[in-house]
Every structure is written in C-alpha cells, then in structure tokens.
Amino acid sequence: MTPIVSVKDVQKTYDGGFEALKGVSLDIRDGEVLALLGPNGAGKTTLISIICGIATATSGQVKVGGHDTVDDYRAARSLIGLVPQEINLEPFETVMNTVTFSRGLFGKPRDDAHMERILRQLSLWDKKDAQTKELSGGMKRRVLIAKALAHEPKVLFLDEPTAGVDVELRRDMWETMKDLKSHGVTIILTTHYIEEAELMADRIGIIAKGEIKLVREKEALMAELGKKQLVVELSERANGIPESLGKYDLTLSDGGSEIVYHYDSRKDRTGITRLLNDLQAAGLQMSDVRTEQSSLEDIFVDLTKGDAR
C-alpha cells in the first residue's frame, strides 16, 4: 500500500541557522493513527508545519496522497486538516463564522448540515454564535479542531490537541479521534502524554533533536514492554543457581543476594507460583520479592536521554 504521507530526507535549518530537522524520513499509512512523541524542541511542530505548507523545507520532499506538497500543493493540501499547537483564533469572530470560513478557504461549497454535525460532536453547537474570545481555553481548542474538520480532510494533524485540556474533555477528544479513524481518516498526533499514545495510536514514532529515533507498531512496542522481571531477594547469598531450578530463565545478581526471573506478564501462566514453590523447596530463604517493568516512558527516556532542552 502506498503511504498517504511520505516524508523523504526532510532537512530544515531556520533562518537563525538552527537545524531543527536533520534529514527526517517517515511513511504514514493510510488510515492509521500515528503518535509522535518527543521532548520540547524535538522538531515535531516543525515537521508538521513543513508537511502542511506553513514552513518550507531546506531540502527533501514531502508527498501527501501521492501529490508533492510544493509542486502540486493544491491537491496535497486539500487532503490535510491541521490543528495547530498554539491557539490562534480571530477574537471577534463567531464560532460559526470562523468554521465556515475554514471550509470555504479549502474550496468546499457551503454545507450547513456538516457544520452542525461537527459543532455538535465537539459540543460547540450552543456556542456557535459566541465570539471566540468569549470561550474557555478548552473550547477554543475544540474550535480549532472544528476548523480543521470543516473541509472533511483525509489526513488530520493534531499538534498536542490535549495539552491543557481537562480529563473529561480529553476523553471526548479521544472519542472524536476514534470516530474519525473509523471513517478512514489518517491521524498524526503529537503528544507529551504517553498514555495517550498508548491508548490512541497504531504506531508510535519517537523524535528527538530533529531525528526520528524509532517508529514501531504499538503492539510490538508493548510486547517489549510486557516483559517483566521478578526479583527475589535472598536472606543469604547463594553461590549459584541450584540444579533443581535449571528449567527457569534465572540470573543471579547483586553478588548472589538476588535472583532475577524474566517472564511475560501478558501470558496466562507466568510461572511465578511454581517458581516460588521450587525456590522454597531448594531451601532458599527469601527476604523480599518485587517486580520491575520497563514502560514506554523508560524507552522514551532512554532514547531521548540528554536531548531535552
């Protein structure tokens, strides 16, 4: 399947000479939800801005729906909806006017039913005649989403849509995203919330210091994360693993005072009960037991270590 968005060797140096993207390549699949994680200043917004036509790449190529975003910008851009990170709205304009404007700007004829559907879905229908300056921050963010959805995009970029949004509203937004996904919309989401990525994404990309460090199926990533360790602290140091425990994947650590057992927490049978019985049978005195698990956060921190600015 050809990717709906294809980013090839995109490099971006800002006027001040700062290199925000160091040759990024990324293929986004039609219909997927891709979460882009990365610390502040990693280049997420820069990448999105280049794809959407707000910034120009210093070099490299971007295609959306097979159309080059520079040479064939009309075809490329009409597929894209963008919810920017910053809340930018005309303060004196009504909600309805700004959203209608967005649809027109993208060349779509007026469609009142569609407007109503979007505004209702985002719980903005009551506010349709309110000036945007009269709205709360969370409502403003929803207006931005409504604007992006006004022209029925195939690809939706959400640049930190849930930043500064309360729990309930965040759930609503997740519902909206799921609904869009079920209608075949491709979603690219940047976020600082790892749970959000876990919950929403099909694939997770990690970007740091202007480079994509990893793009992986969420399932694969989670499988890796599913690996757990059971650490058994012994009252007395053991010199080696007793013969009788040879069938387990065990290692001795901390100079023999701890036995570490690796297992997959998502399996029905983790083997923990049998192991503990066998340990006792082998005459080992246990003083404490604990489990350890690497989280997405650990992977994230590992990959982006020292990159935070």
Next chain:
Amino acid sequence: MNLIAIKAIYIFEMKRTFRTLLQSVVAPVMSTSLYFVVFGAAIGSRIDQVEGVSYGAFIVPGLIMLTVLTQSVTNAAFGIYFPKFIGTIYELLSAPASFLEITAGYVLAAATKSLAIGLIILATAFFFVDLQIQHPVWMLAFLLLTCLSFSLLGFIIGIWAGNFEQLQLVPLLVLQPLIFLGGAFYSVSMLPELWQTVTYFNPVVYLVSGFRWSFYGLADVPIGWSLLAILGFTAACIFIIGLIFRTGWRLRD
C-alpha cells in the same frame, strides 16, 4: 481556480468591516467634510477660479483621492497584518489556494470598502459645492482602479510590517507627502518649473489628474498617461506579491 476560497476570504473580511462600520465610515467622511468646509467654503471663496472651476469644486476630486488612497492602503495592510499578528495566517498558508486567490480575497474586500467610502464622500461633496461630472464612467473607472491598486500596495505593506508602528507609520510617511504634493489642492501648472518636473515622478499626480479630468475635463497630464501609470502600478504590485508568496518572505519560516 479556487473561487470559493476568494469568496470565503472576501465575505469574512466584509463581515469584519460591517462589524466596525460606523468607525470605518464616519471618521473619513467627517474629516473630508471638514476639508470641504475649510478649503472649499472658507478659504476657497477668496481664491480665484482654477482654470475656470471654482476652487471649492476643484479640490473635490483630489480630496476624494486623498481619502480613498489612505483608506485602501490602511484597510488592506491591516487585513493581512492582523492574521499574521494573531497567528491565524497558518490557515491561509496551509490552504489549497494560490497567492492570487488569497490576494484577490483580501484586496477586493479592502477595495470595496474604500470604494464605498469614496462614493459616500462624493455624495457628501454635493452638499458643499457645485459639482459636475463630465465623464462619470471614467470617474468610476479611475476610482475603482485606484482602490484596487492601492489596496495591493497596502497588502504588501501589511505583509512587510513587523509591528503596529510600521503598519501605521508607512501609510502616513509615504502617502501623505505623495498625496499633498500630488496636486490634490492645486494645479501642477501653478508650480515653478523645477517643481513641475519633480512632480511628474509622483505617481499620485497621474491619479489625481486623471480623476479630476473625469470631473471637469482638466488634466495636468494626458489622460492616457494617467491610465498607463495606474495600470503599470497595479501590475508592479501584483508582481511583487507573487514574488513574496513564492519566496515566503515574511510569511513562511
């Protein structure tokens, strides 16, 4: 051609104009009326006729031009500067619309507003002075072309402006002298020869002259020159805007 986009921008901008209708129209109409009273009635009665036209009537075309030029530039400049300032420009830049379409939307809206103000002032002028319009079609054509071309200039200034001071200062610093030295209040032939020559480098002279000709058949420069000057100016502005959008100057990072 994304005609719907042009229409969307135009309507959006016109709604903004109507929201502030009173202040947008009242101020220019009032200040021009004051000019009519002071220059037309008070001072004008002591000045001889200019080439057979009473001074009060003679200055009407120039005064309309003065207002229309300033209005066109400031309206269009503000129209595009505001989205830049508050950040909504992201939407224009990411829209499937060409520079011509975006420019057309903003410039047509600004030009409509200044054309309306120009016509209101013209109507007001009838209250103060005896007016005749010999070539009404040409009069409208000149007015329209002026509104369009100077809205284009304003659009460029709006893109260029980095802050509100620049946005306000440039129309003031550049336009006022051009207009006052552009023959709005006198016939160029009244000036010493050296200044007459200098005057011909001022584009506004051609506008005022052409516009006044459509009223009284009096012109400082041949009417064809006036038309050429204004068309050339329009083309130059469009060319510059095209360049700006292609390079992304002051628009795209």
